Amino acid sequence: MSGADGPAAAVEDSQVWDMDRGYVLPTYARQPLEVVAGRGSEVQGADGRWYLDFVMGISVNNFGHCHPHVVKAVRDQVGRLVSCSNLYLTAPQARLAARLSVHAEGGKVFFCNSGAEANEAAIKIARKRAQSRGQERIIALQEAFHGRTMATLSATGQPGKQKPFAPLLPGFTHVPANDVEVLRAAFASGGVAAFMAEPVQGEAGAKIVAPEYLQEAERLCRSADALLILDEVQTGMGRCGSPFAYQRYGLDPDVVTLAKSLAGGLPMGALIARNEAEGVLEAGDHGSTFGGGPVVAAAALAMLDLLEQPGLFEEVEERGQRLEGWLLKLVEAGAAKEVRRLGLLAGVDVVQPVAKEVVAAGLTKGILLNATSDVTLRFLPPLTVAESDIDRVGLFLQDELVERCGKR
DSSP, X not given: OOTTTSSOOOOOOHHHHHHHHHHSOOOSOOOSOOEEEEEBTEEEETTSOEEEESSHHHHTOXXXXXXXXXXXXXXXXXXXXXXXXXXXXXXXXXXXXXXXXXXXXXXXXXXXXXHHHHHHHHHHHHHHHHHTTTOOEEEXXXXXXXXXXXXXXXXXXXXXXXXXXXXXXXOEEEEOTTOHHHHHHHHHTOOEEEEEEOSEETTTTSEEOOHHHHHHHHHHHHHHTOEEEEEOTTTTTTTTSSSSXXXXXXXXXXXXXXXXXXXXXXXXXXXXXXXXGTTSOOTTSOOOSSTTOHHHHHHHHHHHHHHTSTTHHHHHHHHHHHHHHHHHHHHHTTSEEEEEEETTEEEEEESSSOHHHHHHHHHHTTEEOEEEETTEEEEOOOXXXXXXXXXXXXXXXXXXHHHXXXXX
């Protein structure tokens, strides 16, 4: 898409940068780009230039920016009812819960506004259920990311993010992913209320948790009468080639948490309580003022329409394989050492600490990329990404990384 094909280019406004620096808390490492519009696989900068987006809000816009079906659903709903207390019923919320339950193969849904809130609810369910038995420990994974609230930060297995906010919520044990013996020992010490994990550790650089490891975790949960909680905030809604990533592993979780792409770019989180978790929360135990509001629920229903298109998951896998092929060429060229992928969530570790330099170079070429560290690039293109766009990014990486890694 060229600037001539899109909406009128916005005028660069230095006041935006001044206001951001002067009035917004500096909690983000901003890229030097003001985004003013989005359409499909691209966003438009204030300079009028269009940028190919392989970040997609970190898996928020799984079907691209401003998908017409989602936009229409939001416009139709916002003219009828914007907000309504959860003391009353609304049809969009009820319909959405029913459809999510079908995709999860059973369960009841709690709606909130973010992945962190969904994971908070999961922790509360685990704690309440096991409280009478004295089981309060939640086993989570090292390098996991479950959110930035105090409880979800405590579940997050990244000491660097935790240290400034100590002391954390007690009762969390962190174990390395894919080490079955350590996992068994953690369960053997007793008092386990739940095991909590992402099928793919997105913020850790798209690190895949082995299916066999999660299957053993499920077995241990059943033996310990503990809940299996799967955080699908980043991996859900088709990102990994199925409605939820756990379905590719043959798992039967008790709790599934969602957010990010659920409402097509609008803030929404959800928890699906299944099996032993379904009847734990009662009236007054938990709540959310805005959770499952009519507008975001309408957007999520439209997203499910897109998710249910015939052949989608096969196409996601084909596009993922194409992206993986380009990343493997970097390994062959000696510029990278490991490639990880499930569906269209991919990561590559480069041999030199140049990942952030590559992100900066991509911006100058009209390509938005994401580095989770100095040595890891993560890729989250839209599920409908064109093969030509994958090739464009692949060629860019081949030129940039081989040159940068060869110089050092």
